[in-house]
Amino acid sequence: MLTKLAFKNVFKSFKDYTIYFFTLVLGVSVFYLFNSIESQTALIEVTKSGRDIIKLMTNTLSGLSVFIAFILGFLIIYANKFLMKRRHKEFAIYLTLGMSKRKVSTILLIETMIVGVFSLIVGLILGVGLSQFMSVFVSNMFEADMEKYEFIFSIQTCIKTLVYFGIMYLVMMLFNTFTVGKYKLIDLLQSGRKSEKIKLKNPILCVFVFIIACVILGMAYYQVTFKATEMTSGKAIFIPILMGIVSTFLIFWSLSGLILKIVMSMKSVYYKGLNSFTLRQVSSKINTTVISMTVICLMLFVTICTLSSALSLRNEMVSSLDRLAPVDIVVYKEKNIPEDNTACPTEQIEDSRVSIEESFEKVDFDVNKYFKDIVNVNVYTSSDFTMRDSLEQNIDEVKKEYPFLIVDGVESIMKISDYNKVAKLYGNETLSLNEDEYAVVADYENLVNIRNTGLEKGQQITLNGKTYKPKYNECKKGFLMISSIEVNAGIVVFPDKTIDELNSINSQTEYLIANYNAEDKDGKKEIEEEILNLDKRENSDKIFIDAISRIALSESSIGLSALVTFIGLYLGIVFLITSAGLLALKELTESTDSKGRYDILKKIGADKKMISKSLFTQIFIFFMFPLFIAIIHSIVGLKFSNFVLSTFGGKNLLISIIMTTVFLVIIYGGYFLITYFSSKSIINKK
């Protein structure tokens, strides 16, 4: 009997359950989707280091899922509470008929189970479906070939989803039983009869608070945009964030009263159709939900920023890799370590006497067989020549602007002929110098700026007792080490003769730059494996060389960006679901509570069209208000993150912003429409 009642309840009030069901299904499918990434990456061929990064990624996502489960659990319990509230009258009837509270709980229990099982099934189906698209995205991300498409279904993830959501439903059932136990019949019978007291905020105070909020927000914006270069410590970033939160709260606190006052004074707008009613409804809604609005707005802000930045990061990293790692490998070794250096083992000191090629011979690795386009260069440092010397004129200015800069480090120096060999191989601009000239090569933006201040003024450098003047009034773009981001802090290039005669050599490092002697990707991978396995060969403990390879760089940068992208997507989507879900539930509660008001409107002759329009406007404003402020925040936030990314080399956010908009429209828009139609059916219910 109870089961029959529960089934009937669920199907009868399916409309009431829509928002609840939608949230559950989205939650389940997103949960499955991101936890199944592990099984999708299993098919992708990567080297050992790439596998490690994927493992890190899936572990992180898995850990994050616990946090996500808490957020979703909270949302589900909140949604459930809303449903319970709407059914107070129904419970009252059960109780007056003499049904025990235990039996009412049982009905709820069965209902929760029905909806739970149903939503799990639909959610999992959706999740599995979406994960097929996801696998395309994943293999695209890892640049794996999509020739061998396979339908992927992860039983492990499926069980994990079932367990996590099972626990959530269990908690909810306990929660329901507890709530039912606390019910008092009189409260249930009289629920919905309370009329609210209308508190109108003092409009002058509202204007005042609003202005203060704008000023604080303006200051925060100013700091993260124009003063972004000073955001070097955690504390410096924390302050504008705090200011942003406080001002958002104050805006929500004051704006509804402010707008109400402004529109009320515009009589031709206020006294038109149901406008006065609509506006009062909206303002009382916002007034009673200032804190939730603030939280929702900030969540939306985080969502927009993480989604946009996460999606663009990967593209930035991959495209910069092509530019910044034009060769397959750079091998380097410290040369001519003095005999008396006790910090180094004798084998290393010995090995530092011979060239890289000879070191390779010790482990029976034929450089000419595996490598092509070989370039061999040296980089020196001189104890007489530090960064302080190349900035001399501006040192105070620079120190003031960049207090964390270490100016006493020795500068790297190179022969012009060596540098040109590298530049030619890399496709960078080659340089030419007169006997008394020098040039600086760098690409790390902040240091380029610092160095340019000196070069513009013709900063002279004295080396070996001879004075050199800059050939160019700015840094030349270029680098020696391959990397995934622009990190060359500066190499000073001198005429060959200068370095040949240099008597204050501090250290010398030999570089061997080469491409792998292979035609295709697979051949290159084989050579890479060969090099990675060098430490298993005989005599490998006698050589002291280091290397950076393009494949390793690419795998780690792809892995890193995949990690960030997936975390960003996961968090972003869940935050979006949560904030839209909260708004929807708030609005539905509100519609239920205001049903009486709509009945009055109908009685005094407002037609359906007018009422629907008013309802639409209310929900639209309620949904758009936090989104609008979040978007304004995001524009500034993205400017800042673009600044941060551009220290990585990023510039283009457009595609990811479009993607973010798509997510926003689907999830947020979906919730908006469901809320509108559900509200409409609530207020039209007889």
Next chain:
Amino acid sequence: MNTTLKVENLEKYYGSKGNITKAVDNISFNVSQGEYIGIMGASGSGKTTLLNCISTIDTATSGHIFIDGKDITNMKSKDLSKFRREKLGFIFQDFNLLDTLTAFENIALALTITKTSPKNIEKRVFEVAKLLDITDVLRKYPYQMSGGQKQRVASARAIITNPTLILADEPTGALDSKSARLLLESFENLNNEINATILMVTHDAFTASYCKRILFIKDGKIFNEIVKGNETRKEFFDRIMEVIALLGGDLNAN
């Protein structure tokens, strides 16, 4: 005198085959412009159904209702809303004021939904407020007002559109006797000063005694009709009590 409301052979049935309740059973009557008519009857007599049919909230099973010469029984629902807000004014037992709006805004709402130009609204609200003596409470919210004040605000909302017919459903039902008397006096005022046509449903003899004519309804049919004529209110009240005694005397059983 013009006929404002004409009810012709009105019938309203509830239920289906084999089990029909005739809530309104072949009722016909006329209301002229400027009349103040009361409809009395016990619970279940059909008076509220009758009012609902006239107010276009419910539809009749058969028969016709003409308001200002227009037959409302065959109007489309879209036109009905328009008709309701332009031709009819409502006063309910439980006031039905919007708790989020001030008295002023509640009254103005009746005008704004008829697309009255915002310029005139203020002037008209103040005029009506003066008539009903609620100028002091215009800035207040419903929760700050007494029951009598609320009902007078609701009355102001009902008459501000200059409706052809004002329908009042147990307007004194939720008021104490002093407020009730004040309200009924304002109704009388409205009837006399602006010549408003009022149709009031009640089961309270004292309330009914303010009307100029009373229809008694029993089991869906008109049972009796009395006219005040030149009698005093007290004399009229006594006659009402007589009819109630005839009806079974259970009208006042509240």
